[in-house]
Amino acid sequence: LVHSVVFQTDSMNVDHEVKLLVEEIQRLGSPNADGKTSVKFGVLFNDDKCANLFEALVGTLRAAKRKKIITYKGELLLQGVHDDVEIVLLEE
DSSP states (O other), X not given: OHHHHHHHHHHHHHHHHHHXXXXXXHHHOEEOTTSOEEEEHXXXXXXXXXXXXXXXXXXXXXXXXXXXXXXXSXXXXXXXXXXXXXXXXXXX
């Protein structure tokens, strides 16, 4: 019983972080050629507000990608190496 409560809390936190991530992509991003909002990983990673909001930005990005809310090339994004990777918002 205790484990299910912990899991539910974790999943609610992930959903909340994904919602915040969408808001930050909308704030920092701009429409791409397809009209979808996109932002470079480096812009998100180096933004002060994002740094304070997300304890694990890469984990939040992966969760949002799994939920098909965003997309980006590759699996794991690393600062510096992947700064120019576009993160595209699939759901506004």
